[in-house]
Amino acid sequence: MKENADVSNNPTALVDADAQVESFRQTRNNRRAELVEDYVELIADLIDHGGEARQVDIAQRLGVAQPTVAKMLKRLAADGLIQQRRYRGVFLTDEGKSLAEKSRERHQIVEAFLCALGISLETARIDSEGIEHHVSGETLEAFRAFVIERNGLADTDV
Amino acid sequence: MKENADVSNNPTALVDADAQVESFRQTRNNRRAELVEDYVELIADLIDHGGEARQVDIAQRLGVAQPTVAKMLKRLAADGLIQQRRYRGVFLTDEGKSLAEKSRERHQIVEAFLCALGISLETARIDSEGIEHHVSGETLEAFRAFVIERNGLADTDV
DNA sequence: CCTTAATTATAGCAACGGCTAATTTCTAGG
DNA sequence: CCTAGAAATTAGCCGTTGCTATAATTAAGG
Ligand SMILES: [Mn+2]
Ligand SMILES: [Mn+2]
Ligand SMILES: [Mn+2]
Ligand SMILES: [Mn+2]
Numbered sequence: 001m002k003e004n005a006d007v008s009n010n011p012t013a014l015v016d017a018d019a020q021v022e023s024f025r026q027t028r029n030n031r032r033a034e035l036v037e038d039y040v041e042l043i044a045d046l047i048d049h050g051g052e053a054r055q056v057d058i059a060q061r062l063g064v065a066q067p068t069v070a071k072m073l074k075r076l077a078a079d080g081l082i083q084q085r086r087y088r089g090v091f092l093t094d095e096g097k098s099l100a101e102k103s104r105e106r107h108q109i110v111e112a113f114l115c116a117l118g119i120s121l122e123t124a125r126i127d128s129e130g131i132e133h134h135v136s137g138e139t140l141e142a143f144r145a146f147v148i149e150r151n152g153l154a155d156t157d158v
Numbered sequence: 159m160k161e162n163a164d165v166s167n168n169p170t171a172l173v174d175a176d177a178q179v180e181s182f183r184q185t186r187n188n189r190r191a192e193l194v195e196d197y198v199e200l201i202a203d204l205i206d207h208g209g210e211a212r213q214v215d216i217a218q219r220l221g222v223a224q225p226t227v228a229k230m231l232k233r234l235a236a237d238g239l240i241q242q243r244r245y246r247g248v249f250l251t252d253e254g255k256s257l258a259e260k261s262r263e264r265h266q267i268v269e270a271f272l273c274a275l276g277i278s279l280e281t282a283r284i285d286s287e288g289i290e291h292h293v294s295g296e297t298l299e300a301f302r303a304f305v306i307e308r309n310g311l312a313d314t315d316v
Numbered sequence: 317c318c319t320t321a322a323t324t325a326t327a328g329c330a331a332c333g334g335c336t337a338a339t340t341t342c343t344a345g346g
Numbered sequence: 347c348c349t350a351g352a353a354a355t356t357a358g359c360c361g362t363t364g365c366t367a368t369a370a371t372t373a374a375g376g
Contacts, residue, residue, distance in 0.1 A: 014207050019283060021221035024196070027288040028364090031189070035333080038182070049172050055354065063179035068334055070355065075332090087342055087354060114297060117304065122177070123296045129181040130188050130292025138281045139272060146275065186334095193363080213324065226364055228325065233362090245324055245372055 027134065034133040037103040038062070039072060040081055043092060044100035052089035106140055107132045113143035116150040185292065192291040195261040196220070197230060198239055201250060202258035210247035264298055265290045271301035274308040 014020075042061055046053035055073065059066040073090055076082045081096035092100060110132045114124035135143065172178075200219055204211035213231065217224040231248055234240045239254035250258060268290045272282035293301070 014203055015283070017219060019280070020219055023284045023287040024220050026284050030288050031192070032332090034189075045172055049170065056352085061175060061178055062182050064333085065335060066354075067336080067356085071333075087340095114300075117297075117300045119297055119300055123294050125173070125177060126181045126184050127292055127294050127297050130185040131289050134285055134288030134292070136281055136285050139275075139277055139285050142272075142275045142277055190362090214322085222363090223365060224324075225326080225366080229363080245370095 030134050035072065036076065036079070036081070037099065037133060038129075039076060040092065040096050040100040041103040041107060043082065043090060044097065044104060047089075047092070053091075054089050103132070106135060109140060109144050109147065110135055112147045112151075116147045188292050193230065194234065194237070194239070195257065195291060196287075197234060198250060198254050198258040199261040199265060201240065201248060202255065202262060205247075205250070211249075212247045261290070264293060267298060267302050267305065268293055270305045270309075274305045 039058070042058060043053040046057055046061075050057075055066050055069045058073075059069045062069070073082065073084060076090075076096070077084050080093055081099060083091045083093060085091075107128060111124050111128040114128055114131075115121060119127070197216070200216060201211040204215055204219075208215075213224050213227045216231075217227045220227070231240065231242060234248075234254070235242050238251055239257060240248045240250055242248050265286060269282050269286040272286055272289075273279060277285070
């Protein structure tokens with residue numbers, strides 16, 4: 001509340017430094033979590049749909065090479081989010097399931113929100129894949145409220 | 159156009175694989191551009207406000223160490239976005255100015271959009287710092303239209 | 317002019333997220 | 347039962363983004 005004092009006098013003043021640092025820090029943290037969230041969400045989708053999540057399927061869906069997936073899965077296992085059985089598929093731990101469910105719901109809301117705004121489905125899909133990881137709880141609730149207001153709790157009620 | 163055929167029969171089917179790959183690819187590309195955009199935008203802000211952009215100021219604003227900034231500036235210089243004068247500040251090339259202006263405008267629109275949605279300014283600042291990099295042209299125009307509709311071209315008219 | 321403090325540069329480390337190439341292991345068809 | 351092909355593993359490479367510690371340079375004051 002120091003630099004803010006004269007902001008009203010100087011409309012071109014820089015934003016408060018401490019606040020900006022906090023924004024950048026938060027964004028860096030979100031960035032580190034992005035991949036993990038995408039992986040567990042995708043694994044949950046594959047399991048729910050086909051019964052199993054194999055490295056090849058994950059790699060094919062993400063558009064990366066299979067050893068890239070293998071390395072990431074080791075990290076997820078070390079983090080306690082998945083269980084690996086050699087030459088079998090991977091499975092989510094309770095913690096992994098919880099994160100996957102949270103990520104999936106948030107992703108769906110962001111995508112539905114963009115669609116409710118009038119964005120094309122294709123663009124909404126692409127943009128939400130990145131935006132989702134940077135949406136705070138407060139913003140997510142605003143998105144959800146907007147979707148409900150527009151769509152009247154239709155569809156899967158998000 | 160293969161998996162899509164039976165999507166209508168199975169409401170819980172996975173999204174089209176090709177489309178999902180494209181979303182992930184696009185998001186990875188956006189991720190690579192994030193830091194560059196934040197740097198040139200911040201450099202432009204510092205120059206516009208204080209006349210120069212020094213490594214120490216950039217580092218302090220970003221919340222990272224000074225050698226981290228030094229390394230990134232080398233990359234920006236190699237990419238033709240800035241000019242460095244040893245032990246002087248850094249300056250934007252025409253290309254750098256162009257990218258900075260584009261990034262700044264997009265950032266402002268995203269932040270104003272979140273505020274127009276009813277998000278608190280603090281949260282809007284934090285979330286927009288990450289979201290901005292994943293907003294396509296189509297989505298940006300929708301955001302801009304929404305802000306204008308709500309605010310009636312007030313303020314700096316974004 | 318000289319010295320000191322601030323700033324920048326450089327060296328070297330680590331984690332992450334990609335990749336290719338080669339090897340190992342499993343599974344299914346014959 | 348054997349074997350071919352698919353899948354997973356392992357090894358090793360690179361670029362990015364962060365860090366600390368240290369050296370070099372500049373700018374300013376006395
Ligand atoms: Mn997602
Ligand atoms: Mn995503
Ligand atoms: Mn920005
Ligand atoms: Mn940003």
